[in-house]
Amino acid sequence: MTDTPKDLDELRQRIDELDGDILRLISERAACAQRVAEIKTVEDPQAVFYRPEREAQVLRRIMALNQGPLDSEEMARLFREIMSACLALEQPIKVAYLGPEGTFTQQAALKHFGESALSMPMAAIDEVFREVEAGAVNYGVVPVENSTEGVVNHTLDSFMDSSMRICGEVVLRIHHHLLVAETTRRDKVSRIYSHPQSFAQCRKWLDAHFPHAERVPVSSNAEAARLVKTEWHSAAIAGDMAAKLYGLTRLAEKIEDSPDNSTRFLIIGNQDVPMSGEDKTSIVVAMRNQPGALHDLLEPFHRHQIDLTRLETRPSRSGVWNYVFFIDFKGHCEEPRVAAVLEEVQLRAAELKVLGSYPVGVL
Numbered sequence: 001m002t003d004t005p006k007d008l009d010e011l012r013q014r015i016d017e018l019d020g021d022i023l024r025l026i027s028e029r030a031a032c033a034q035r036v037a038e039i040k041t042v043e044d045p046q047a048v049f050y051r052p053e054r055e056a057q058v059l060r061r062i063m064a065l066n067q068g069p070l071d072s073e074e075m076a077r078l079f080r081e082i083m084s085a086c087l088a089l090e091q092p093i094k095v096a097y098l099g100p101e102g103t104f105t106q107q108a109a110l111k112h113f114g115e116s117a118l119s120m121p122m123a124a125i126d127e128v129f130r131e132v133e134a135g136a137v138n139y140g141v142v143p144v145e146n147s148t149e150g151v152v153n154h155t156l157d158s159f160m161d162s163s164m165r166i167c168g169e170v171v172l173r174i175h176h177h178l179l180v181a182e183t184t185r186r187d188k189v190s191r192i193y194s195h196p197q198s199f200a201q202c203r204k205w206l207d208a209h210f211p212h213a214e215r216v217p218v219s220s221n222a223e224a225a226r227l228v229k230t231e232w233h234s235a236a237i238a239g240d241m242a243a244k245l246y247g248l249t250r251l252a253e254k255i256e257d258s259p260d261n262s263t264r265f266l267i268i269g270n271q272d273v274p275m276s277g278e279d280k281t282s283i284v285v286a287m288r289n290q291p292g293a294l295h296d297l298l299e300p301f302h303r304h305q306i307d308l309t310r311l312e313t314r315p316s317r318s319g320v321w322n323y324v325f326f327i328d329f330k331g332h333c334e335e336p337r338v339a340a341v342l343e344e345v346q347l348r349a350a351e352l353k354v355l356g357s358y359p360v361g362v363l
């Protein structure tokens with residue numbers, strides 16, 4: 001930058017110049033992405049355009065280079081949208097998510113793919129899986145675990161019957177608000193709608209502030225917000241997307257009991273994702289029902305010093321094996337030490353399925 005401009009007109013002139021530069025550079029970047037698409041198509045007519053590992057690398061690099069004054073997450077969000085628009089030039093991406101519109105899962109889908117992706121609400125988790133499997137959409141987004149409420153069993157169970165792979169993860173900070181409509185009598189709230197998980201996450205706050213209000217569980221936070229529109233004595237617990245969608249205002253903000261309440265979502269698709277440099281792998285393993293089975297399963301991870309990030313047990317649905325284990329760990333299945341562990345686990349397990357290796361969530 002040349003001399004620091006001093007007055008308002010000078011600063012605005014400088015902003016106009018910079019905007020011109022930014023515009024030119026973004027257009028040049030978009031033209032590069034178009035050429036990338038041409039090369040991908042020549043190399044493989046069935047080419048996949050979305051490259052999760054490359055996107056993670058781009059965002060991590062931006063965060064590392066950033067020197068402020070915008071914070072690195074904010075900067076990465078801006079680049080997220082630029083990349084989303086570039087990808088849409090290559091191929092418009094369709095993403096199915098656990099709906100209805102206005103849910104946290106939609107928020108997660110947009111956070112991961114950006115606003116240029118076309119997001120489509122599905123009524124249930126297994127429908128998200130089916131849409132991706134059928135090729136009706138490119139990817140799916142499903143919740144898998146919440147920091148206070150634990151695992152989403154439907155998602156784990158869907159993986160047992162599916163050939164879908166995990167291509168990514170996204171973690172969303174969950175902020176719940178108590179929402180009311182313009183017509184709500186704020187001093188007369190006698191009924192509160194929400195999803196059971198959200199009630200559980202806001203239980204202490206509700207006990208303290210609305211001990212006598214009826215708590216009515218519904219299928220989603222967005223549905224709760226929709227119902228409030230028509231009832232003058234009701235409120236909903238839901239997030240920002242639902243508030244915006246149904247034009248509700250916040251009677252109280254961030255009412256979740258745990259300040260770091262977050263939910264992890266998985267991106268499902270049918271591609272294997274190459275290494276990004278900071279990856280995770282998810283597997284599902286059925287062990288023979290015998291003493292020491294869990295120890296036998298975990299021992300190779302310990303010996304090869306691989307960090308487990310999650311271990312869940314689910315009853316097996318085949319009836320042959322009593323339990324299956326869902327394991328997430330750091331590393332990519334193309335790394336030699338991870339490949340070695342997987343080989344050992346394969347020998348010890350009744351069944352092993354690698355659900356995917358994918359970049360650790362950046363944003």
Ligand SMILES: O=C(O)C(=O)C[C@]1(C(=O)O)C=C[C@@H](O)C=C1
Pocket residue numbers: 033036037049050051052054055058082083084086087090
């Ligand atoms: O590098 C690529 O393969 C691209 O297609 C370019 C680009 C980008 O805009 O940077 C766009 C979409 C992909 O998901 C990853 C990156």
